[in-house]
Amino acid sequence: MLCLHHLRCITHITILALLVQVSRAADTWMTALDTYFQIACPTGQTIKHLESVHDNTHEDRVWNISCARLPNWVDLTECEWSGYQNNYDETVIFQCPDDDVITGIESIHDNSKEDRMWSFQCCNPQDYVTHSCLYTPFMNTYDNLLNYRVPVDYVLRGVESINDESHRDRIFKFEICKLAPADSNTHGIVG
Numbered sequence: 001m002l003c004l005h006h007l008r009c010i011t012h013i014t015i016l017a018l019l020v021q022v023s024r025a026a027d028t029w030m031t032a033l034d035t036y037f038q039i040a041c042p043t044g045q046t047i048k049h050l051e052s053v054h055d056n057t058h059e060d061r062v063w064n065i066s067c068a069r070l071p072n073w074v075d076l077t078e079c080e081w082s083g084y085q086n087n088y089d090e091t092v093i094f095q096c097p098d099d100d101v102i103t104g105i106e107s108i109h110d111n112s113k114e115d116r117m118w119s120f121q122c123c124n125p126q127d128y129v130t131h132s133c134l135y136t137p138f139m140n141t142y143d144n145l146l147n148y149r150v151p152v153d154y155v156l157r158g159v160e161s162i163n164d165e166s167h168r169d170r171i172f173k174f175e176i177c178k179l180a181p182a183d184s185n186t187h188g189i190v191g
């Protein structure tokens with residue numbers, strides 16, 4: 001770039017710096033390729049948003065996982081990690097026990113299998129029960145973006161995931177529920 005005028009030169013450099021900053025922010029993820037991670041929500045929060053992209057060179061995904069308070073500020077107690085729920089290259093079918101909801105995700109990567117094992121933290125929403133549970137469709141396709149936000153009034157209770165050996169990637173679907181006070185008739189109550 002030729003800078004004939006001082007002012008134009010500064011403008012060019014400023015714009016360049018801005019572009020670099022913007023692309024850096026977009027490339028920032030909470031986890032790293034080929035690396036173990038454990039993300040647990042702050043006390044009292046449950047997983048609300050999962051975003052992930054696949055990298056074909058590393059054959060792995062990076063993740064952004066964020067949390068939110070439960071509807072009605074329900075408390076969460078008795079948190080427990082599930083332990084790994086799958087072997088490499090195998091299907092994940094996980095559902096929190098009882099009326100628990102998912103508040104953390106842990107994952108380890110294997111470079112020869114090019115896959116991950118998955119563990120989940122579940123906590124109990126005191127005096128509340130899950131109801132009106134449903135499964136989403138698969139929320140991503142192989143090698144592509146996953147961007148799933150748990151709808152308002154729902155909580156995340158389960159995760160299912162299938163591995164595909166030719167893509168060396170996984171697709172994910174989610175089980176979500178509403179919450180209602182344990183001592184009430186759940187019909188007609190929106191958690």
Ligand SMILES: *[C@@H]1O[C@H](CO)[C@@H](O)[C@H](O)[C@H]1NC(C)=O
Nearest residue numbers: 025026027028029030051064
């Ligand atoms: C991931 O989350 C971090 C921290 O909240 C944020 O700075 C970054 O922009 C997010 N990345 C993407 C790709 O959304």
